[in-house]
Amino acid sequence: MNRAEKAALQLRAVDVLRMLKETRTYDELAETTGLPAGDLNRYVNGHVLPGTDRAREVVEELGREALAAELEARIRVDDEGYVDNSATVFDQPFLDLAAPVVANGFDFDRPDVVLTAATDGITLAAALASYYGVRCAYAKKSKETAVEEFIEARQRLQSGIELTYYLPASAIDPGESVLVVDDLIRSGETQELLLDIAHTAEADVAGVFALIAAGEDGIERARDRTDAPVGALTSVAPTTDRVTGD
């Protein structure tokens, strides 16, 4: 790790600690982190930076747990089990904070492009692309005027509806590495279409990530399609279970 990477990790740890501190006293933060309250006070106030080992622990372990808890508190699930994710996907600063935790906590190789599907995955993809310093691309359900060449992926969904996603062909070059992300993975159909697009582009897959998995079907479907790491920060019961009163 070079000096700049070390400094970036230390600053990310401070961001995570500041987020945790918003809802805790220093004594409670000490209990959560196992670090002395005095040290935490100095980190949160910016007087001292945590060492590399502590910083990594905070970002990768505590950060992941804390973000999952924060995410769960923001999820609204209606009577039929449908997820309202607006409190998360509209909050770019929260997603910016989540990005390093996701990038460091899920074994993804650094991609060349972060790929998602419009609409709700875009802010997460932008946060991750910004963290990695790479491009962000999103496939849409309609063709953008003035773009000449598209990669298309089409699928007949379980519902019987046919869904097509279009990505400008220039968005991914052959041989590039693509991290496929979305806010939510339910059936996995959207992720599968995005993986089809990556395949057509002759790109490598760095991983598949969703903030929330509604059931395990989507995650398993993505795992069947790639050997790259596949994961979600948190999960809720699948829609059908909730409909039947689970």
Ligand SMILES: O=P(O)(O)OC[C@H]1O[C@H](OP(=O)(O)OP(=O)(O)O)[C@H](O)[C@@H]1O
């Ligand atoms: O795993 P799946 O069953 O494919 O479901 C997940 C997809 O559903 C939602 O998007 P939606 O199609 O509702 O479009 P939106 O983002 O424009 O709301 C969500 O943002 C994912 O892209």
